[in-house]
Amino acid sequence: MAKLTPMLKQYLDIKKQYPDALLFFRLGDFYEMFGEDAEVGARELSITLTSREAGKGRRLPMCGVPYHAADRYVATLVGKGYKVAICEQMEDPQTAKGVVHREVIRLVTPGTVTDDEMLEAKSNNYLAAISKGAHGYGLAYTDITTGEFAGTECTGREAKALLLDEIARLQPAEVLLAPGLEDLHETLQHIGGSMTCNICSEEAFSYERACRALKEQFQCSSLIGFGCDRYVLCTSAAGAVLDYLQTTQKTVLSHLQSLRIYATQKYMVLDPATRRNLELTGTLRTGQKQGSLLGVLDETMTAMGGRVMRQWLEQPSMDLVEINDRLDGVAELVDKGLLREQCRRLLRDVYDLERLVGKIGCGSANARDLIALKESLEKISPLKELLTNFDSPLVQRLHVELDELGDVVGLLEASIEPDPPTGLREGNLIRAGYHPEIDRLRSICREGKGWIAALEQEERARTGIKSLKVGFNKVFGYYIEVTKANLAAVPPDYERKQTLANAERYITPALKEKENLILGAEERVIELEYQVFTQVRAAVAQEGERIQRTARAVAQLDVLCALAYVAVKYNMVRPEIDDSTQIIIKGGRHLIVESLLEDVEFVPNDAHLDTDENRIIILTGPNMAGKSTYL
Numbered sequence: 049m050a051k052l053t054p055m056l057k058q059y060l061d062i063k064k065q066y067p068d069a070l071l072f073f074r075l076g077d078f079y080e081m082f083g084e085d086a087e088v089g090a091r092e093l094s095i096t097l098t099s100r101e102a103g104k105g106r107r108l109p110m111c112g113v114p115y116h117a118a119d120r121y122v123a124t125l126v127g128k129g130y131k132v133a134i135c136e137q138m139e140d141p142q143t144a145k146g147v148v149h150r151e152v153i154r155l156v157t158p159g160t161v162t163d164d165e166m167l168e169a170k171s172n173n174y175l176a177a178i179s180k181g182a183h184g185y186g187l188a189y190t191d192i193t194t195g196e197f198a199g200t201e202c203t204g205r206e207a208k209a210l211l212l213d214e215i216a217r218l219q220p221a222e223v224l225l226a227p228g229l230e231d232l233h234e235t236l237q238h239i240g241g242s243m244t245c246n247i248c249s250e251e252a253f254s255y256e257r258a259c260r261a262l263k264e265q266f267q268c269s270s271l272i273g274f275g276c277d278r279y280v281l282c283t284s285a286a287g288a289v290l291d292y293l294q295t296t297q298k299t300v301l302s303h304l305q306s307l308r309i310y311a312t313q314k315y316m317v318l319d320p321a322t323r324r325n326l327e328l329t330g331t332l333r334t335g336q337k338q339g340s341l342l343g344v345l346d347e348t349m350t351a352m353g354g355r356v357m358r359q360w361l362e363q364p365s366m367d368l369v370e371i372n373d374r375l376d377g378v379a380e381l382v383d384k385g386l387l388r389e390q391c392r393r394l395l396r397d398v399y400d401l402e403r404l405v406g407k408i409g410c411g412s413a414n415a416r417d418l419i420a421l422k423e424s425l426e427k428i429s430p431l432k433e434l435l436t437n438f439d440s441p442l443v444q445r446l447h448v449e450l451d452e453l454g455d456v457v458g459l460l461e462a463s464i465e466p467d468p469p470t471g472l473r474e475g476n477l478i479r480a481g482y483h484p485e486i487d488r489l490r491s492i493c494r495e496g497k498g499w500i501a502a503l504e505q506e507e508r509a510r511t512g513i514k515s516l517k518v519g520f521n522k523v524f525g526y527y528i529e530v531t532k533a534n535l536a537a538v539p540p541d542y543e544r545k546q547t548l549a550n551a552e553r554y555i556t557p558a559l560k561e562k563e564n565l566i567l568g569a570e571e572r573v574i575e576l577e578y579q580v581f582t583q584v585r586a587a588v589a590q591e592g593e594r595i596q597r598t599a600r601a602v603a604q605l606d607v608l609c610a611l612a613y614v615a616v617k618y619n620m621v622r623p624e625i626d627d628s629t630q631i632i633i634k635g636g637r638h639l640i641v642e643s644l645l646e647d648v649e650f651v652p653n654d655a656h657l658d659t660d661e662n663r664i665i666i667l668t669g670p671n672m673a674g675k676s677t678y679l
C-alpha cells in the first residue's frame with residue numbers, strides 16, 4: 049500500500065474508533081468525509097463526490113460540507129438513520145506543530161439529537177433501552193433535550209405485549225437492545241418505521257455497573273429512593289442508556305437529575321392498533337396531527353405544554369384522584385376566563401425551559417439561550433401571582449411548584465449582554481460592569497482604536513499627503529497606505545510593509561506598538577469573556593433541578609389552560625368520573641368531526657353502557673349514517 053499522508057493516517061486512525069458512523073472530519077472551514085463515508089455522504093446529501101491523492105497512484109473519494117452549515121447536513125443524515133461522529137480541530141492550525149490534533153467531540157445518533165433544527169418542538173425524542181430477565185423485560189428511556197429519564201418493567205404472561213405497547217406509545221428514535229433480544233429488532237421497526245435499533249454488550253446492561261453509574265450521575269449514596277433495588281431489569285436498562293449517552297455525548301449531562309420508575313398498571317393500556325384507530329395524535333390515513341384528537345385539543349402556548357398534552361393523551365391516567373384533580377383545574381379555568389387568558393398571554397412569551405436546561409446541562413447553550421432563559425423566568429413571578437386566585441388542588445400545587453428563581457434571573461441580568469452574538473468566540477457576551485478585567489481590556493481596545501482613527505488626520509497633516517489612509521486587515525494588521533504618486537513625500541520613519549499595484553503600505557514603530565496593544569487586548573478579552581460565560585453557564589446548570597421543576601409546573605398549567613380554552617370554544621361540559629361500571633353519555637358530540645364541520649350542526653347522540661343489562665349496543669344504519677362517528 050502506498051504511504052499515506054500524515055493527515056489521512058490521522059483520519060483513518062480516528063475512523064477505526066467509529067466504524068459504524070460517518071466521520072465529519074474538520075479541515076479548516078469544512079467537514080470532510082473520505083472513502084466509503086464520502087460515497088455514502090455524497091449520495092444521501094446530494095453533494096459532489098470528488099477525490100484526492102492518497103499516496104502514489106492512489107486516489108481516495110472525498111466530499112465535504114461547510115462547517116457553519118453542518119447542522120442541516122447532520123440532520124439529514126441522522127433523519128435517515130445514520131450516526132455522525134463530529135471530529136474537531138482541538139488546536140489552532142497556525143500554531144500547531146505537525147498535524148493538527150483532532151478529536152471526536154460528539155457522536156450524533158437518532159436518539160441523542162440535541163440541535164433545535166433536528167427536533168420537533170412539541171414532541172419528545174427518546175432514546176430507549178430494553179433488557180430481559182426470567183420474568184419479563186426492563187425498559188428505560190430518556191429525552192436528553194429535556195432531562196426526562198424514566199422506566200418500567202413489563203412482567204407476567206403478557207410481558208412482551210406490554211413492552212410493545214409502551215414502545216408504540218413512546219415511539220423512540222433509537223433503541224438499545226441487550227444481547228439475546230435480536231428477535232425484537234424486526235418487530236420494533238414494524239412498530240416505528242424510522243426506529244434505529246442497536247445490539248449492545250452484556251456489560252452495558254450489567255446491574256452492578258448500572259447502580260454505580262446512576263449513583264455517580266445523581267450524586268447519591270443509595271438508589272433505594274428511586275426503586276432501583278426492586279426493579280432490577282429497569283435499572284439495568286437505565287444503566288445502558290446512561291452508558292450510551294456518556295459514550296456519545298462526551299460531556300457531563302448534569303440535567304439528568306433522577307430516574308422515575310413507574311408501574312404500567314397506573315395507566316390505561318392501549319395497543320398500537322387501538323392508538324391508530326382512535327387517532328389520538330395522528331390521523332389513520334396520513335398520520336398527521338391535524339385531524340386527530342391532539343390536533344383539536346392542543347391549544348398550548350409552549351412547547352413544554354405541547355409535549356405534556358401529548359403524554360396525557362398517549363398515556364391516560366387510571367388514577368381517579370389524579371383525573372378529577374385535572375378536571376377540577378380545567379373547570380376553574382373555564383369559569384375564570386379573564387384570569388385564564390391572562391395566564392395564556394404570559395405563557396406565550398415563555399421559551400422551552402426544559403430544552404434550554406438540556407442545552408445548559410450538555411454545555412452547548414450559547415449566550416442567546418441564557419437570555420431566552422432569563423426572559424422566560426421573568427414571566428414566572430406574574431404567573432405565580434395570578435395563581436393565587438385559584439382554589440382547585442392541582443392549580444394550588446402548581447402555584448407552590450413555580451419557583452421564581454430570582455437568583456438565576458439576577459445573575460443573568462447582571463452578566464450577559466441583552467443582545468449577544470450567536471457564537472461564543474466573537475466577544476460581546478458579558479455585560480459591562482460585571483467583570484472589571486473585561487471592562488479594562490475593552491477600554492484599551494476603545495482608546496487604541498480612537499488613537500488610530502486620529503492617526504490618519506495627524507499623518508496627513510505631517511506629510512502633506514491628503515489621500516493617505518490608515519487601514520487594517522487580518523493578514524498584515526494596521527498599516528498606512530500611500531498612493532504611488534505620493535511616494536516622494538513618505539517620511540523616513542515609515543517602514544515598507546506591502547506593495548500593491550497602485551500603492552505602498554507602511555508601518556511605524558508607534559503604530560506597531562499600538563497594534564500589539566489593541567490586538568493583544570482583543571484576543572485576551574474574547575478569551576476571558578468565553579471563560580466568564582462558561583462560569584455563568586455552569587452556575588445556572590447548578591440550579592437545573594429547580595428550573596426543571598418550574599418547567600414541569602408551567603407545562604401542566606399550559607395544558608390545563610389549553611383544555612379550558614377548547615372547552616369554552618366548543619361548549620363542552622365537565623364529565624363525572626367515578627369507579628362505577630357505567631358509561632352514560634347524553635348529547636355526546638364527536639369533537640374532531642365537529643371541529644371540521646363548517647356551517648353544519650353536529651347531531652348529538654346518547655349512550656348507556658354498564659355491566660348488567662346494557663353490556664352491548666347493536667348499531668345499525670346505512671352507509672354514511674354516522675356509525676363510525678358514534679363509535
